[in-house]
Every structure is written in structure tokens, then in C-alpha cells.
Amino acid sequence: MDKELTAPVFDIKELSVYDGPGMRLTVFLKGCPMRCLWCHNPEGLSPRPQVMVDRSSCIHCGRCDHVEGCSYNADGRCSGCGRCVSLCPAGCRRISGYYASSADIAGKIARISDMFGPDDGCGMDYPASAPDFGGGRRFYGGVTFSGGEPTMHIDWLEDVCRRLRRYMAVSGGFFSIAAETSGCCSESAFRRLLGCADLVYFDIKHTDPERHKALTGCDSGMILNNLRFLAESRIPFAARHTLVPGVNDSQNELEAFAALLASLGAPSLLRAELLPYNTAAGAKYKMALMSFDPAWDEKRKPNTDLSPFVRNGIKAVVL
Ligand code: SF4
Ligand code: SF4
Ligand code: SF4
Numbered sequence: 001m002d003k004e005l006t007a008p009v010f011d012i013k014e015l016s017v018y019d020g021p022g023m024r025l026t027v028f029l030k031g032c033p034m035r036c037l038w039c040h041n042p043e044g045l046s047p048r049p050q051v052m053v054d055r056s057s058c059i060h061c062g063r064c065d066h067v068e069g070c071s072y073n074a075d076g077r078c079s080g081c082g083r084c085v086s087l088c089p090a091g092c093r094r095i096s097g098y099y100a101s102s103a104d105i106a107g108k109i110a111r112i113s114d115m116f117g118p119d120d121g122c123g124m125d126y127p128a129s130a131p132d133f134g135g136g137r138r139f140y141g142g143v144t145f146s147g148g149e150p151t152m153h154i155d156w157l158e159d160v161c162r163r164l165r166r167y168m169a170v171s172g173g174f175f176s177i178a179a180e181t182s183g184c185c186s187e188s189a190f191r192r193l194l195g196c197a198d199l200v201y202f203d204i205k206h207t208d209p210e211r212h213k214a215l216t217g218c219d220s221g222m223i224l225n226n227l228r229f230l231a232e233s234r235i236p237f238a239a240r241h242t243l244v245p246g247v248n249d250s251q252n253e254l255e256a257f258a259a260l261l262a263s264l265g266a267p268s269l270l271r272a273e274l275l276p277y278n279t280a281a282g283a284k285y286k287m288a289l290m291s292f293d294p295a296w297d298e299k300r301k302p303n304t305d306l307s308p309f310v311r312n313g314i315k316a317v318v319l
Contacts, residue, residue: 002103002159002163004101004102004103004104004159005101005102005155005156005159006099006100006101006102006156007029007099007100007102007153007156007157008029008030008031008047008048008049008097008098008099008100008153009027009028009029009030009097009098009099009100009105010028010029010030010041010043010044010096010097010148011026011027011028011096012025012026012027012028012108013025013026013028014112016144018319019144019146019178019180019201020141020142020144020176020178020199020201021140021141021176021199022116022117022140022141022142022176023115023116023117023141024116024141024142024143024144024178025108025109025112025116025142025143025144026143026144026145026146027105027143027144027145027146028041028044028146028147028148029044029145029146029147029148029149029150029152029153029157030043030044030045030046030047030048030049030096030097030147030148031044031045031046031047031147031148031149031152031153032044032045032147032148032149032152032182032184033149033152033184033185033218034149034182034184034205034216034217034218035216035217035218036205036215036216036242037215037216037244037247037294037295038242038244038247038277038278038281038294039281040277040278040280040281040284041147041148041284042281042284042285042288042290042292043096043097043284043287043288044147044148045148047148047152048079048080048097049080049082049095049096049097049098049099050078050080050095050096050097050288051072051078051080051082051084051085051093051094051095051096051289052093052094052095052096052287052288053092053093053287053289054092054093054094054287055092055286055287056092057090057091057092058090058092059089059090061089061090063084063087063088063089064084064087064088064093067083067084067087068083069081069083070083070084072289078289080095080097082095096288102156102159102160102163103163105160106159106160106163106164106167107163109143109160109164109175110163110164110167110171113142113167113171113173113175114173115141116140116141116142116143116175116176117140117141140174140175140176141175141176142175142176142177142178142198143164143175143176143177143178144177144178144179144180144201145157145160145177145178145179145180145196145197146179146180146201147180149181149182149184149185150179150180150181150193151181151184151185151189151190151192151193152185154185154189154192154193157179157192157193157196158192158195158196161177161196161197164177176198176199177196177197177198177199178197178198178199178200178201179193179196179197179199179200179201180200180201180203180240181193181200181201181202181203182202182203182205182223183202183203183222183223183224183226183227183230184216184218184222184223185222185226186222187222187225187226187229190226190229190230191229194229194230194233194235197235198235198236199235199236199237199238200230200235200236200237200238201237201238201240201273202227202230202237202238202239202240203240203241203242204223204227204239204240204241204257204260205220205241205242205248206220206248206253207220207253207256207257207260208253208256209221211248215247215248227239227264228264230266231264231265231266231268231269232266233268234266234267234268235268236268236270237266237268237269237270238269238270238271238272238273239257239261239269239271239272239273240272240273240274240275241257241272241273241274241275242275242276242277242278243274243275243276243277243302243303243304244277244296244302245277245296245297245298245300245301245302245303246296246297246300247296249302249303249304250303251303251305251308254303254305254308254309255308257272257308258272258308258309258311258312258314258316259308259312261309261312261314262312262313262314269314270315271314271315271316271317272309272314272315272316272317273316273317273318273319274304274306274316274317274318274319275318275319276301276302276304276318276319277298277302279298282294282298304318306318
């Protein structure tokens with residue numbers, strides 16, 4: 001019998017429409033090496049389960065302040081032990097994240113795979129020069145692995161994908177496997193990710209190395225190397241850029257982002273995707289018992305000018 005691996009999953013979204021072509025199921029893995037100031041998935045940062053609190057239903061009984069063995073009350077780091085959840089009379093505490101086995105996740109995907117199908121309306125042109133990803137097929141619905149950063153669980157991811165490929169071979173069915181990554185991982189982990197995915201969403205936070213470090217806590221060198229591997233791999237990919245007003249949406253930054261993509265000379269680059277910053281992030285930080293102090297004007301709409309992409313011959317959309 002195959003050995004099962006586990007990885008921390010914090011959400012599974014069915015019928016997602018922003019995570020790739022067609023009908024999709026998105027698996028969100030916990031754990032990320034980056035700390036983007038605007039991250040809208042704070043519960044995806046820690047690689048461990050953690051408590052989430054809906055304060056709108058809290059009746060302020062104080063029981064959660066006196067839980068024996070609570071690491072959060074001791075040092076501010078929740079171990080996800082769950083003791084406070086059963087003690088809360090208002091039911092406003094839950095644990096985000098659980099260790100999911102590779103066999104269970106692959107089985108869940110396989111069971112609903114009939115709902116995945118071809119997609120001709122995703123708006124992406126499949127370049128003739130890029131390799132097809134399955135018997136000449138164009139875009140297909142399927143599963144997307146996101147996070148957090150999925151390469152943090154690359155052994156698990158490889159095992160899930162191996163099971164899915166085996167299922168497709170046996171059943172004769174087909175669906176696509178996509179991964180969303182920041183590329184913030186070793187070259188070897190990234191190459192292994194490319195071995196799993198039919199389609200990659202690559203997030204680029206900022207093109208300037210110093211700004212990148214200041215905004216995310218991580219160097220961009222490794223990320224840009226991985227972006228080049230991706231371009232050379234000929235695996236279809238979309239380059240994503242979250243637009244945070246006044247932080248990384250200047251005209252210069254959009255020009256630099258478009259020029260970076262053009263410099264890759266990658267026929268497998270499907271398009272650039274600009275994602276306006278999600279203003280709902282603050283509420284999630286509160287629930288995750290984390291602080292959030294945006295230094296930008298959340299009411300301001302980000303710059304979504306696509307002309308730099310047009311000038312550089314890169315197809316681009318605002319999502
Ligand atoms: S789950 Fe609750 S009791 Fe356990 S460490 Fe976290 S806050 Fe404390
Ligand atoms: S135990 Fe629940 S209801 Fe009581 S203070 Fe804590 S969160 Fe609020
Ligand atoms: S890479 Fe993604 S998950 Fe990680 S901190 Fe940045 S926005 Fe959040």
C-alpha cells in the first residue's frame with residue numbers, strides 16, 4: 001500500500017473561478033515563507049493549524065483567557081490545540097487548518113472530477129508555440145493548489161499529483177492540475193512543482209529588489225531565477241501582480257513588470273493578471289488574532305493601466 005503523506009490544508013473551495021480555467025477545486029495549503037504586507041490569507045502564513053475567532057458573536061465570558069495549557073495566552077503563539085473551541089459557549093472559535101492525507105485529497109478530487117470539463121471561455125489564448133498539456137487538449141477545468149505557498153509541502157504535492165495522474169490513466173478522464181506560487185523556494189522544490197503542474201500562476205510582488213525585500217521580507221533573486229526556469233520549462237503560465245495602492249501600482253512599477261515579462265521571451269506566458277488589493281483582509285487578521293496596520297489608503301483604487309503591457313506585447317487583464 002502507498003504511504004500517505006500529510007500537509008496542513010486550511011481551505012478547499014469548490015467551483016472557484018479565479019484560480020484557473022473551467023470549473024475548479026482549489027486546495028489552500030498552510031505555510032508561507034513570505035510576509036507580504038497586504039497578504040489577504042493571514043491564516044495561510046503559519047504552517048500549523050490555528051484558532052480563528054469570530055468576535056461578532058463573542059459574549060465576553062472570559063473563558064478563553066483561562067484555558068489550561070493555552071500557548072496563545074502564554075506567548076502569543078496558538079498551537080491549534082483546540083481546547084478553547086469546545087469551551088466557548090458562543091461557538092465563535094474554530095480551528096483553521098487540519099493535516100490532510102495525500103490519499104484523502106486525491107480521492108476527493110477524483111470523486112468530483114466529472115464536474116471538471118473543457119473550458120473555452122476562460123479568456124486565455126493558448127499559444128500555438130507552447131506545448132499542449134494533454135493529448136492536444138486546450139484548457140480544462142481541474143484542481144489548483146494554492147496557499148500559502150504550495151512548494152513548502154512539495155513531497156505531499158507530488159504524492160497527490162502522482163495519485164491524480166494514475167487516476168486519470170486508469171479512468172480515462174482528464175482534468176488540469178494548476179499551482180499558484182510566489183516562486184519563493186529552492187530551485188529544486190520549484191523544479192519539482194513544475195513536474196506536477198500543467199499550468200502555473202506565478203505571483204510577482206515587486207520588481208525592485210529593495211522594495212521587494214521591504215514589502216515581503218524576502219529577497220527577490222531566488223524568485224526571479226525560478227521565474228526564468230518557469231519560462232524555459234514551456235509550461236503555460238500566467239504572471240500575477242496584486243496591485244496595492246501607492247505600494248506597487250505606480251506607473252514605473254507597471255512598466256517594469258511588463259518589461260520583466262517581455263524580457264522572458266516566453267511563448268508559454270499566457271497573460272499578465274492584475275489583481276486589485278483585497279480590502280477585506282483586515283477582518284481576517286482580526287479573526288486570526290494577528291495585527292494588521294496597512295500603511296496605504298485602502299479607499300484608493302489602484303492604478304490598473306494596461307498600456308505598459310500593450311506596449312510590451314503582453315496580453316494583460318484586470319481580475
Ligand atoms: S487553540 Fe485555543 S487554547 Fe489552543 S493554543 Fe490556540 S488559543 Fe490557546
Ligand atoms: S470563550 Fe468565546 S464567548 Fe467567551 S470570551 Fe472567549 S471568544 Fe468570547
Ligand atoms: S506570498 Fe501569498 S500567501 Fe505568502 S505572504 Fe505573500 S500574499 Fe500571503
